[in-house]
Amino acid sequence: MAIKPEIDFIEGPAPTSLVITDLIVGDGAEAMAGGRVEVHYVGVDFETGKQFDASWDRGESISFPLNGLIAGWQEGIPGMKVGGRRQLVIPPALAYGVAGSGHRLAGQTLVFIIDLINVG
Numbered sequence: 752m753a754i755k756p757e758i759d760f761i762e763g764p765a766p767t768s769l770v771i772t773d774l775i776v777g778d779g780a781e782a783m784a785g786g787r788v789e790v791h792y793v794g795v796d797f798e799t800g801k802q803f804d805a806s807w808d809r810g811e812s813i814s815f816p817l818n819g820l821i822a823g824w825q826e827g828i829p830g831m832k833v834g835g836r837r838q839l840v841i842p843p844a845l846a847y848g849v850a851g852s853g854h855r856l857a858g859q860t861l862v863f864i865i866d867l868i869n870v871g
Contacts, residue, residue: 755807765860770840779833789814789869797860
């Protein structure tokens with residue numbers, strides 16, 4: 752998993768609830784709700800497929816507590832194991848809120864591919 756993943760365009764309407772898909776199931780320690788994770792990720796807009804962020808482009812992974820992240824990550828990462836790669840499709844209510852709420856990604860359904868590197 753040392754290479755940046757490509758996110759395939761998803762056909763059809765945006766989901767209204769969180770969609771979790773394990774692309775690779777890890778065999779290491781499990782991420783826990785409220786725990787700390789180290790990840791590599793790519794994020795794109797569901798509607799356009801346009802990338803808005805990627806830790807890969809900065810050349811380093813990022814580490815943070817789950818409880819400081821958007822709800823879609825708080826709900827979508829626990830249970831994932833180190834070494835795994837998971838795709839999350841996150842509706843606006845679990846991301847940055849409805850359109851007009853102030854964040855540049857408000858009102859958008861987001862797609863992330865997340866590689867779990869470490870927990871703790």
